[in-house]
Amino acid sequence: MEHHKLSLDQLQDSFSEIHPRYTPNEAIVEAERCLYCFDAPCIKACPTSIDIPTFIRQIANDNLTGAGTTILESNMMGHTCGRVCPVEELCVGACVLGREHRPIAIGRLQRYATDHIFENDIQPFDLVADTGKRVAIIGAGPAGLSTAGELAKRGIRATVFEKQELAGGLSTYGIVVLREPTNVALEEVGFVEKLGVTVRTGVEVGRDVLPEDLLREYDAVVLAAGTGRVPPLGVPGEELEGVVEALPMIAATKLADKDGTEALTRIRVGNEVIVVGAGNTAIDAATVAKRLGAERVTMLYRRGREEMSAYDHEVAFVRAEGVDIRLLTQPVEVLGEGGKVTGVRCVRMRLGDPDASGRRRPEPIPGSEFVLPADQVIKAIGQEKLVALYDAVGVEHASGYVRTDGELRTSNPKVFAAGDCVRATGQALTVTAAEDGKIAARAIARQLGVAEPVPARDDTRGRFLHATVNEFGRIHG
Numbered sequence: 001m002e003h004h005k006l007s008l009d010q011l012q013d014s015f016s017e018i019h020p021r022y023t024p025n026e027a028i029v030e031a032e033r034c035l036y037c038f039d040a041p042c043i044k045a046c047p048t049s050i051d052i053p054t055f056i057r058q059i060a061n062d063n064l065t066g067a068g069t070t071i072l073e074s075n076m077m078g079h080t081c082g083r084v085c086p087v088e089e090l091c092v093g094a095c096v097l098g099r100e101h102r103p104i105a106i107g108r109l110q111r112y113a114t115d116h117i118f119e120n121d122i123q124p125f126d127l128v129a130d131t132g133k134r135v136a137i138i139g140a141g142p143a144g145l146s147t148a149g150e151l152a153k154r155g156i157r158a159t160v161f162e163k164q165e166l167a168g169g170l171s172t173y174g175i176v177v178l179r180e181p182t183n184v185a186l187e188e189v190g191f192v193e194k195l196g197v198t199v200r201t202g203v204e205v206g207r208d209v210l211p212e213d214l215l216r217e218y219d220a221v222v223l224a225a226g227t228g229r230v231p232p233l234g235v236p237g238e239e240l241e242g243v244v245e246a247l248p249m250i251a252a253t254k255l256a257d258k259d260g261t262e263a264l265t266r267i268r269v270g271n272e273v274i275v276v277g278a279g280n281t282a283i284d285a286a287t288v289a290k291r292l293g294a295e296r297v298t299m300l301y302r303r304g305r306e307e308m309s310a311y312d313h314e315v316a317f318v319r320a321e322g323v324d325i326r327l328l329t330q331p332v333e334v335l336g337e338g339g340k341v342t343g344v345r346c347v348r349m350r351l352g353d354p355d356a357s358g359r360r361r362p363e364p365i366p367g368s369e370f371v372l373p374a375d376q377v378i379k380a381i382g383q384e385k386l387v388a389l390y391d392a393v394g395v396e397h398a399s400g401y402v403r404t405d406g407e408l409r410t411s412n413p414k415v416f417a418a419g420d421c422v423r424a425t426g427q428a429l430t431v432t433a434a435e436d437g438k439i440a441a442r443a444i445a446r447q448l449g450v451a452e453p454v455p456a457r458d459d460t461r462g463r464f465l466h467a468t469v470n471e472f473g474r475i476h477g
């Protein structure tokens with residue numbers, strides 16, 4: 001499993017952000033195509049209800065601070081979301097222009113606006129007087145940071161406990177660099193900290209800090225711990241050298257993006273790589289393997305395309321990268337020689353009757369076994385749930401997810417939960433974690449008797465925008 005087949009320059013190119021940033025002229029031309037629809041479908045399709053036509057209008061008027069403020073007011077994680085949201089399925093997919101023309105590139109415009117805010121260190125929110133209320137948050141991923149930032153807007157001070165060395169959760173350690181450079185995630189952490197949030201990294205709740213202490217010392221506790229490691233495949237040969245977990249491999253590329261790209265040359269990748277799984281993590285792991293220089297990358301999934309959680313555009317992307325996706329294929333054994341991986345024995349599957357989840361159950365086809373050669377196997381079959389932590393905090397859970405009501409209250413009235421750890425149904429996304437943060441913060445504030453926040457500072461919104469909207473209204477779509 002020796003590399004590096006690629007030079008440092010090639011690696012650097014392979015791991016730079018896919019879409020270049022708009023030039024000012026490109027951004028204005030794109031923004032001016034927007035119809036500023038009344039009752040805009042793009043807003044309805046955004047889980048955080050960003051006022052998209054308004055921020056696009058602000059970009060068209062060269063009011064980038066106003067545009068960034070409009071975004072961040074609705075979505076504290078807007079800097080990340082402009083890059084990683086599956087916009088084809090959300091706002092862009094709903095854009096009326098998509099019916100006959102090219103839809104507006106809302107994600108790229110959003111990124112253009114938030115880049116302006118972060119690069120110029122603009123703080124659109126006034127610091128709010130401290131109410132004296134204190135909230136502990138477990139996990140500094142998008143859900144924890146969004147909750148903390150939204151609480152800060154209400155004068156409620158949050159302390160976020162994060163077990164990793166860096167905050168940002170999967171924005172920092174998971175989402176592939178091509179979509180989100182690591183510094184974008186870290187800038188977002190800094191932005192939330194400047195609102196008065198304390199982030200304590202390298203502190204694991206349950207090990208370094210006890211949940212009962214948090215419950216005693218704080219007015220409320222928020223579980224925003226995401227999910228855990230990739231579970232074992234449960235097949236013989238899993239202990240062989242060359243069988244690796246997807247998330248640490250992706251995380252290594254994220255850290256290399258921060259620490260200097262020569263670290264990419266130290267990440268081991270095979271020539272013939274098999275990725276087991278077909279979700280977000282598997283797609284990103286396959287992309288990373290290919291971009292690190294693997295000759296052949298094959299994803300194995302035991303069900304069919306319809307059951308894959310990956311979106312069409314993700315599948316198209318990974319296929320364009322040259323990754324082969326083998327559906328209805330299950331690994332049954334990792335083969336090796338001299339302690340090292342040499343291949344994977346697979347069996348072909350067919351779909352039988354629906355199981356309890358309503359999905360058709362995959363069944364092996366007798367006598368259909370075959371061997372695929374491999375010198376690296378990447379495990380990417382989902383992530384374990386943090387039930388030990390839920391139990392330690394003392395909240396009810398079902399099928400690995402914390403049980404909550406519509407306001408994200410758990411079975412313990414002092415504990416709320418947000419993000420991937422509550423997402424039993426639907427896609428686990430950064431944007432849904434950000435929206436959870438808003439819902440949880442609103443509910444906590446109400447429970448603690450704290451008033452709702454005032455909108456972002458007026459001077460950042462720009463007078464011209466108000467004049468334009470008042471004078472002409474929005475054009476009906």
Ligand SMILES: Cc1cc2nc3c(=O)[nH]c(=O)nc-3n(C[C@H](O)[C@H](O)[C@H](O)COP(=O)(O)OP(=O)(O)OC[C@H]3O[C@@H](n4cnc5c(N)ncnc54)[C@H](O)[C@@H]3O)c2cc1C
Nearest residue numbers: 139141142143163169170204205225226419420428429430
């Ligand atoms: C490889 C990959 C690619 C993805 N790509 C996309 C994408 O392109 N677009 C998109 O929208 N979404 C994507 N997602 C999903 C998205 O990253 C998650 O939905 C989002 O990060 C969830 O936020 P969260 O805060 O709930 O959890 P996380 O981001 O997982 O954050 C949870 C944090 O809690 C910390 N923690 C856990 N236990 C403890 C403890 N006991 N004490 C202290 N801290 C603790 C963890 O270290 C972590 O930092 C991707 C996910 C993966 C894995």
Ligand code: SF4
Nearest residue numbers: 034035037042095096
């Ligand atoms: S054209 Fe309409 S739907 Fe499309 S981005 Fe503009 S306001 Fe949204």
